[in-house]
Structure formats: C-alpha cells, structure tokens
Amino acid sequence: MKAAAKAHTNIALIKYWGKRDEPLILPMNSSLSLTLDGFYTATSVDFRNDLSTDHFYLNEQFVTGAEKNRVTAFLDRIRAAAGKPDAFAEIHSTNHVPTAAGFASSASGFAALAAAAAKAIGLSADEQQLSILTRQGSGSACRSVYGGFVEWEKGTLSDGSDSYAVPVASANYWDIRVAAVILSSAEKKILSREGMRRTVDTSAYYPAWVDSIPNDLAAIKEGIAAKDIEKVGEIAEANCLRMHATTLAANPPFSYWQSTTVSIMQTVQDLRATGVPAFFTIDAGPNVKVLYTPEHEEKVRNMLQNITGVHDVKVSKPGEGVSYI
Ligand code: 2P0
Incomplete structure (x- = not known):
C-alpha cells in the first residue's frame, strides 16, 4: 500500500x-x-x-x-x-x-x-x-x-x-516565463486563510471583486487562445491589483506589500514603457512574479536583479500536472 x-x-x-x-x-x-x-x-x-x-x-x-x-x-x-x-x-x-x-x-x-x-x-x-x-x-x-x-x-x-x-x-x-522575485526579507504577517476571511467578512470592495471575475476569466481565455502576452498580462496585472485593493478596504485594513514589492511593480511598469511586455502578479505575500516571453529574458532578469531589496530571481517555464514516481 x-x-x-x-x-x-x-x-x-x-x-x-x-x-x-x-x-x-x-x-x-x-x-x-x-x-x-x-x-x-x-x-x-x-x-x-x-x-x-x-x-x-x-x-x-x-x-x-x-x-x-x-x-x-x-x-x-x-x-x-x-x-x-x-x-x-x-x-x-x-x-x-x-x-x-x-x-x-x-x-x-x-x-x-x-x-x-x-x-x-x-x-x-x-x-x-x-x-x-x-x-x-x-x-x-x-x-x-x-x-x-x-x-x-x-x-x-x-x-x-x-x-x-x-x-x-x-x-x-505556449513558451512563456514566470520570474519569481525573492525579497531579501519577506515576513508574511497575515496567512491567506485569515486574509481571505477578513476580506470576505468586512471589505467594502469585496462584492465588486466577485462581480469582476467573469469578465476577467472570459478575456484572459481569449488572450491565451491568441497567445497574446499583452492581453494576458494586462488582465492578470489588473486582477492582482483588484485583489489587493480588497485588502485595503477590509476592517481592519491590511496589505501584503512591502516597499520592495512596490519598487518591483514600478520597475516592471517602467520596463513596459520601453516596449518590453512584462507584467507582474502578487499573491498573499510581498514577493512578486513577473510574466514575459522568452526573448526578453536577459533584460527582465537584469532589471529585476538590480532592484534594491531583491535577493534572488528564479525563472520558471510552464510545468506538467501531477505524475506518479
Ligand atoms: C491563488 N492565493 O489563487 C490565491 C491568490 C493567494 C492569493 O490560493 O485556505 O493556500 O488552503 O484554500 O490556496 C492561497 O491560498 O488557501 C491562494 P486555502 P491557499 O493562488
């Protein structure tokens, strides 16, 4: 057995x-x-x-x-x-x-x-x-x-x-990349279970979050079907910001971000202004993940590694599902 x-x-x-x-x-x-x-x-x-x-x-x-x-x-x-x-x-x-x-x-x-x-x-x-x-x-x-x-x-x-x-x-x-940007010090104060519960129970923005999901899902699936990094990235980044906005409107309010989190977000948006399609997403913690296509690997990696407060950058490709070993 x-x-x-x-x-x-x-x-x-x-x-x-x-x-x-x-x-x-x-x-x-x-x-x-x-x-x-x-x-x-x-x-x-x-x-x-x-x-x-x-x-x-x-x-x-x-x-x-x-x-x-x-x-x-x-x-x-x-x-x-x-x-x-x-x-x-x-x-x-x-x-x-x-x-x-x-x-x-x-x-x-x-x-x-x-x-x-x-x-x-x-x-x-x-x-x-x-x-x-x-x-x-x-x-x-x-x-x-x-x-x-x-x-x-x-x-x-x-x-x-x-x-x-x-x-x-x-x-x-689709051959795309996700860079996990690891912060030098990244203490998570509120576990996602507690963060979710508080947001559902108290956030003034929570109903708007739930209402926004069907449109995001339909649009991102169109973007995936078209292998359109701009569309997929823009929707993912906006969805992430909307999720984090719900925590700011909770009672008591909270945020998973640290100052380095915001620096990384700004760097990604600056990079995009120079024509590199890179987009961020953030979960229930301060670390940032950056989505981009492989031809921009070197530029994205260099930009991320040089941000003060960034400890490491680990790049991943799409992976397989569960397998037996
Ligand atoms: C996600 N997160 O979709 C979201 C985005 C964090 C932010 O799922 O309570 O560990 O075990 O169901 O799955 C993290 O929460 O929570 C999470 P439980 P889980 O990935």
Whole structure:
C-alpha cells in the first residue's frame, strides 16, 4: 500500500480570493493559473498495519503540531472515501519550492499528497475526482493536478462536487516565463486563510471583486487562445491589483506589500514603457512574479536583479500536472 507522486506549484493569473464554505474549501470565485515547472513537491505515502497514527516527514524532518494535523485531517478524508478509517501512513514529502519565494508550497504539497495517498490506499480517482479531493486540502492545490493553464470552476453545489479544476491549455502550448522575485526579507504577517476571511467578512470592495471575475476569466481565455502576452498580462496585472485593493478596504485594513514589492511593480511598469511586455502578479505575500516571453529574458532578469531589496530571481517555464514516481 505504497505510492509516490510529484506535483508542481502554480501561479494564479486570476486569483482565488475568498471562500463560501471553509471546511469544504469552496471558493467565492473561479480562478485561473499557470502550473510552473521550476517548483514542485515529491511525496510518498505508505499505509502500514503497524501504525496507529500518521507519521509525517517534511524534508526529512519529523513534523508534529498544526502542520501534521492538517495532513492527518486531509488523510482522514481519503480514508473515509476509501472506507478504511484505520489505515495510517508514513508520509515523506520533499519540497523543491524555496519557501522564501512566496509560493504556497501547500499547492504542490497537497496535490502530490492527494495523488500518492489515493493511489496507495487503492482509491480509484480520475483527474476530476483527484482535483475535488485535493481542493479539500488547499484550494489553490486543486489547480496543480493539471499542467499548463488551468481554470478552477467554483461550482454552485453545496457539497462541492462541481468545484474542481479543468485544463485550459497544456504546458507545451505556449513558451512563456514566470520570474519569481525573492525579497531579501519577506515576513508574511497575515496567512491567506485569515486574509481571505477578513476580506470576505468586512471589505467594502469585496462584492465588486466577485462581480469582476467573469469578465476577467472570459478575456484572459481569449488572450491565451491568441497567445497574446499583452492581453494576458494586462488582465492578470489588473486582477492582482483588484485583489489587493480588497485588502485595503477590509476592517481592519491590511496589505501584503512591502516597499520592495512596490519598487518591483514600478520597475516592471517602467520596463513596459520601453516596449518590453512584462507584467507582474502578487499573491498573499510581498514577493512578486513577473510574466514575459522568452526573448526578453536577459533584460527582465537584469532589471529585476538590480532592484534594491531583491535577493534572488528564479525563472520558471510552464510545468506538467501531477505524475506518479
Ligand atoms: C491563488 N492565493 O489563487 C490565491 C491568490 C493567494 C492569493 O490560493 O485556505 O493556500 O488552503 O484554500 O490556496 C492561497 O491560498 O488557501 C491562494 P486555502 P491557499 O493562488
């Protein structure tokens, strides 16, 4: 009863921001992401008769506390679905995602864990079912089941059976780049779960955010279909700014940005004014991701590396979906 899987992280171009159901992780809005080949998690799950609890190792360290409890709570769902409530596992997970890069390693982590655990326990799940399972570990993780451009359809049912990811375009469809700009010091003060909750509950701008999503999704899919970097980039950048505007209108207000975040945003916009199609997006933290086409690699990299407060720049291509190893 052992299996191992690998999943890449993803960057949202149309953000998931806000839940309508917290336990099931059902989102208020649909979202769209690009899976990235540079960052991934590899996880093995071994269900063993001699265990009476789960044993979780992350990067070869034995994990206890909240992080372990989140894994066990997720495996409880897999055990329930498989009808094997007493099957406990030894889990080894290795993150090839620099934590400082500001990617939710939970996205690659839960996608790899769901795939390995479902296979190990003998639960037959197609990609759609795997996406539904994965979503219940971490919302953005459900998109990492697939490679390339992926949409997470929010669904309308209360049991979550129609809230899952669907592939939009495969990893090899369009050769574009995402640079993860890593800040020298990047403390995240408000976890995305708490940030989402506060925004949904209190932000005056939240209804406008939700209303804006259908247009953004339709337009960005047209841009992807046309391989139009200007269109895709402009929509992604505007969507990111609109998401972050909701946090400024929350009570109490908050922002994920630091001064270096704003410097990077301005540098990207200055670069664009010189004719280089580069666009930024930012998640629930201060780091910035920059989207561009490969012919501009050198210029974009040089500009980003020279900004005061930037520690490193890690460039990624579109990546594949979940695979078994
Ligand atoms: C996203 N983020 O679409 C958005 C944009 C952050 C900003 O998904 O509570 O780790 O596990 O569902 O998926 C980060 O939140 O949250 C996130 P949970 P998750 O990528």
